[in-house]
Amino acid sequence: NTIADRMMALRKAGTPEKLMYMRGRYSSTATELLYGTLPKIYGTPNYFSHSAICAEAEKMGPGYTQGFFGYRDYDLAKTKCLVVWGCDPLSSNRQVPNAIAKFNGVLDRGTVIAVDPRMSASVAKANEWLPIKPGEDGALAAAIAHVLLTEGFWSREFVGDFKEGKNLFKAGATVDEAAFVEKQSHGIVKYWNLELKDRTP
Numbered sequence: 001n002t003i004a005d006r007m008m009a010l011r012k013a014g015t016p017e018k019l020m021y022m023r024g025r026y027s028s029t030a031t032e033l034l035y036g037t038l039p040k041i042y043g044t045p046n047y048f049s050h051s052a053i054c055a056e057a058e059k060m061g062p063g064y065t066q067g068f069f070g071y072r073d074y075d076l077a078k079t080k081c082l083v084v085w086g087c088d089p090l091s092s093n094r095q096v097p098n099a100i101a102k103f104n105g106v107l108d109r110g111t112v113i114a115v116d117p118r119m120s121a122s123v124a125k126a127n128e129w130l131p132i133k134p135g136e137d138g139a140l141a142a143a144i145a146h147v148l149l150t151e152g153f154w155s156r157e158f159v160g161d162f163k164e165g166k167n168l169f170k171a172g173a174t175v176d177e178a179a180f181v182e183k184q185s186h187g188i189v190k191y192w193n194l195e196l197k198d199r200t201p
Contacts, residue, residue: 016043076102080110088120
């Protein structure tokens with residue numbers, strides 16, 4: 001009765017959206033009744049499936065970055081530098097057996113860098129561990145991007161270059177967007193001016 005009473009109190013208050021239903025893996029009752037029907041009848045848009053943190057989330061990465069909404073199988077057999085950022089492929093991805101089988105080969109051929117606040121299985125095996133504070137991933141990514149641009153380490157073949165050939169990315173300085181000719185990227189100078197110019201390490 002406690003759950004039903006609280007649910008009815010939200011409905012009577014006119015705030016059914018305050019109810020959120022989250023479910024784990026699929027089952028006939030969880031899928032059709034609790035996940036499929038209950039939130040719609042009750043009037044809340046806030047219901048989430050296991051897929052939101054699993055299959056669909058995995059497909060969104062390559063979907064939004066490469067236009068391929070599907071599962072990826074990383075080429076760990078040829079990888080020479082593996083950056084494991086906020087994840088642990090040895091214990092939590094769709095290719096765990098593949099990652100376990102190929103991880104030592106990556107270490108033999110090259111380097112594993114782990115960016116994670118917690119000590120995971122991948123961190124324990126990594127050559128380099130950056131134990132960042134939780135929530136500071138964006139600051140680290142922005143600082144890396146800042147250095148890549150100010151030091152001139154971007155791929156000119158892919159991104160493009162300044163018309164005059166001189167790197168104008170200097171810490172704290174805005175850049176004229178017309179001075180840069182982009183190839184495959186979009187808005188690199190605009191992003192520099194809005195976000196990266198002051199993001200020194």
